Amino acid sequence: MPREPSPDAPVFSVPWHAEVLGIANALMQNGMFSAVEWAETLGAEVRRLGDVGEPDNEETYYRAVLGALEQLVGEKSPDTRGLLLDRVEAWRRAYLNTPHGQPVTLDAAALSSHNDQDHDH
Structure with missing residues (x-):
């Protein structure tokens, strides 16, 4: 059963949601995938996360x-999937190259890398 948000709660906790x-x-709406494909894929992903012990909460x-x-885009547009993976890696590098407490920008991806294990955010 869906959870009812409190009356004063924002509709989305964070913008990316x-x-x-x-x-x-x-x-x-633009036809990349159907509503049925979306519902089936989302349902499968919710079940998968539950099966691996993720909590039943908004973030999950x-x-x-x-x-x-990501799965549907990868299936329907393999070229886009490759670009997405490249961008995810660029953001990861940007995060690792950004000093603690500073905003992360994609420009930082091009900086010389720090050792992944030495980085602490």
Whole structure:
């Protein structure tokens, strides 16, 4: 049964939650995948996360949404999947190259890398 949010709670806790649903909806509206494919893929991802012991909470749900979206984009547009993986890696490098307490920007991906194990955020 869906949880009822408190009356004063924001609809989305963080902006990326709204953004990932907006992207999924736009891709569905533009025919990349159907509503049935979206529902089946999202349901499977929610079940998968539950099966591996992830908590039943909002953050896990939106991780499932993101996972389902990435899966469908990868299936429907392999070239886009490759670009997505490249961008994820660039953000990872940017995070590792950004001093603690500073905002992470994609420009930092091009900086010389720090050792992954020595980085602490």
